[in-house]
Amino acid sequence: DLQMTQSPSTLSASVGDRVTITCRASQSLSSWLAWYQQKPGKAPKLLIYKASSLQSGVPSRFSGSASGTEFTLTISSLQPDDFATYYCQQYHSFGQGTKLEIK
Amino acid sequence: QITLKESGPTLVKPTETLTLTCTFSGFSLSTNGEGVGWIRQPPGKALEWLALTYWIGDKRYSPSLRSRLTITKDTSKNQVVLTMTNMDPVDTATYYCAHTQVNGYSGYDFDYWGQGTLVTVSS
Numbered sequence: 240d241l242q243m244t245q246s247p248s249t250l251s252a253s254v255g256d257r258v259t260i261t262c263r264a265s266q267s268l269s270s271w272l273a274w275y276q277q278k279p280g281k282a283p284k285l286l287i288y289k290a291s292s293l294q295s296g297v298p299s300r301f302s303g304s305a306s307g308t309e310f311t312l313t314i315s316s317l318q319p320d321d322f323a324t325y326y327c328q329q330y331h332s333f334g335q336g337t338k339l340e341i342k
Numbered sequence: 343q344i345t346l347k348e349s350g351p352t353l354v355k356p357t358e359t360l361t362l363t364c365t366f367s368g369f370s371l372s373t374n375g376e377g378v379g380w381i382r383q384p385p386g387k388a389l390e391w392l393a394l395t396y397w398i399g400d401k402r403y404s405p406s407l408r409s410r411l412t413i414t415k416d417t418s419k420n421q422v423v424l425t426m427t428n429m430d431p432v433d434t435a436t437y438y439c440a441h442t443q444v445n446g447y448s449g450y451d452f453d454y455w456g457q458g459t460l461v462t463v464s465s
Contacts, residue, residue, distance in 0.1 A: 240405050271448035275389075282438055282455035283389065288447055326389055330450050331404055333381075333389040 241266055243327055245334030251342040256317045260337045262327035264308040273328045274303055274312045276321075277336075283326060287312060344368035346378070346439050346456035353462050354429050360461060364422040364439030368454075371397050371417045375445040378422040379452060380413065382435040390435075394442065394450065395422060402450075431463045 242265040252258050262272065270290045275283035285294045287303035290310055300315040314321055322341050327334040350362035362380070369376050379394035379402075393413040394402040403411050412425045422439060437459055440452035447453070 269448075271450070273448070273451040275452075277389075282440075282458055283452070284455075285451060285453045288451045288453075294453065328389075328391070328451070330448070331391045331402065333391060336388045 241268065241330060241332045243329055243332045243334040245327055245337055247337060248335060249338045249340060251340045252317055253342045254317050254319060258314050258317060258339065260312045260325055262310045262312075262334050264310070264329055267308050268329065270305050271329060272303070272305065272310045275326045275328065276323045277326065278323045344441055344454040346441060346454060348437060348439050348456045348459040350437075350459060350461070352460060353464065355465050356430055356463060358429050360426045360429050360433070362424045362437055362439075362459065362461075364424070364456060366420050366422070366439070366441065369441065370420070371395075371415050371422070373397055375443045377442040377444070377449060378415070379440050379442055379450075380424045381438045381440060381452070383438070383458075384432075384435040393424060396444070396449070429463045434461065434463045436460045
């Protein structure tokens with residue numbers, strides 16, 4: 240069964256920082272990986288699809304990349320609105336989430 | 343624009359069957375490439391993918407919950423229904439329905455989500 244391992248589980252950073260979140264797939268299936276942002280009490284929001292394609296309306300400070308079974312989400316310069324929980328997804332499997340906190 | 347909304351009971355008893363309805367607008371499940379799925383999230387925990395149905399009638403289920411889930415669509419009503427049997431307190435979660443499409447996306451990525459509905463399982 241496909242498993243997505245996401246790291247770190249918690250990340251403390253400051254406004255303006257560059258941060259990276261990693262997701263590793265247990266199997267090499269494809270480059271179809273999505274990243275979501277979720278804020279408390281809200282539904283997730285699609286940020287990135289197909290590993291590196293930016294969803295319409297998402298700021299360009301968000302980017303995604305892939306290398307084999309390892310996928311990364313990078314936020315180039317953190318903004319106050321970016322503090323949230325981030326999830327990766329490949330097919331029927333979500334990662335465990337990364338909570339991005341203010342340092 | 344695309345909108346989705348979940349409806350159903352907020353409280354179910356253990357061993358009962360849960361039936362949730364997703365009512366959507368802004369697209370049709372008779373249109374090539376369209377799909378609707380269900381995802382849940384226990385309080386304070388991660389997202390869990392449950393099931394998907396596509397315009398063509400094809401269905402996908404979570405391997406770990408397959409035996410308990412059924413997803414159906416009613417194209418004329420713009421609705422997708424999820425049933426989950428033998429409910430347990432560990433199934434307490436917010437249940438979301440969401441839109442996906444296979445044209446340009448994987449067919450599993452969800453670009454529009456409902457607001458979610460909290461279902462509590464308790465006697």
